[in-house]
Amino acid sequence: MALLEVDNLSIGYHTKQGYLKAVDGISFSLYEGQTLGFVGESGCGKTTIGMALMGLMPPNGSIRQGRILFEGQDLLEMTEAERRATRWSRIAMIFQAAMNAMNPVQRVGDQVAEAILVHNREVEKDAALSQVEALFDLVGIPRDRLRDYPHQYSGGMKQRAIIAMALACRPRLIIADEPTTALDVIVQDQILSEIKALQKEFNIGVIFISHDISIVADMCQNIAVMYAGQMVEYGSREAIFESPVHPYTKALLSSFPTITGEKSDLIPIPGEPPNLIHPPSGCRFGARCPEVSPACSEAPRWILIGPGHKALCCHC
Secondary structure (H helix, E strand, O other), rough: OOOOEEEEEEEEEEOOEEEEEEEEEEEEEEEOOOEEEEEEOOOOHHHHHHHHOOOOOOOEEEEEEEEEEEOOEHHHHHHHHHHHEOOOOOEEOOOOOHOOOOOOOOOHHHHHHHHHHHHHHOOOOOHHHHHHHHHHHHOOOOOHHHHOOOHOOOHHHHHHHHHHHHOOOOOOOOEEOOOOOOOOHHHHHHHHHHHHHHHHHHHOOEEEEEOOOHHHHHHHHHEEEOOEEEEHHHHHHHHHHHHHOOOHHEEEEEHHOOOOOOOOOOOOOOOOOOOOOOOOOOOOOOOHOOOOHHHHHHHOOOEEOOEEEEEOOOOO
């Protein structure tokens, strides 16, 4: 059985201009020990999916349809008390921008310990702090920094502390939302290596959200390419990088540099994503697509390219 199954999930936000369809009909599965990457440009719905899985939608957000089955249980049918019990103990999140994800007036060790104390009422605070010390050992933070405040940590140390917090209750699933944003490349590599090592040690399922397709290539066995609220291509890392078929996936790969093979010019994607308050009835990439045809004015359907590899495009 899959650790996580998402079926036909649609999410939107109520705005002054109208209802914005941020995520439209997303379906995927994730098994324990696997990493699934969501990649796409800003505003395509990646973080919205993560927040919906955590049950942390803002007041103006709503899930219009779909199911989110975690270990066979539909998260959308849980009460708020049940969601709070699940959040952090079974599903945890490494939030984007660790600089702002921690309470600035509370010691870092106490913030990590709080997650343990909330979900394990029988644990005393001293025992929780001992567990935090062990977590700091795992993520490479010296134990003597336990009582420091967030402003005393570097960016890399703050990100490690957020990872320690996500691991505090030994969750089955971790959602990593741009976990290396604003970090230099050396620290990025250290953080990503630690996430992979911890995932392997505890057999955790990971959803990795990023706009950087090179990082997703390094981290994930399977990749979902997002565009304008829709998943437009899904497949293994090898299928997406060696045999991309959707025009947006091809354009995305062409806009990133490579350190192997012949040098070539980077090709930017012209135009802008569509307005998701009034999305087009046909292919949402049609206005920017070099392969557009009259058939693209109709809503595209999924085409199976190969085992586990599919695309939302009439030209595939």
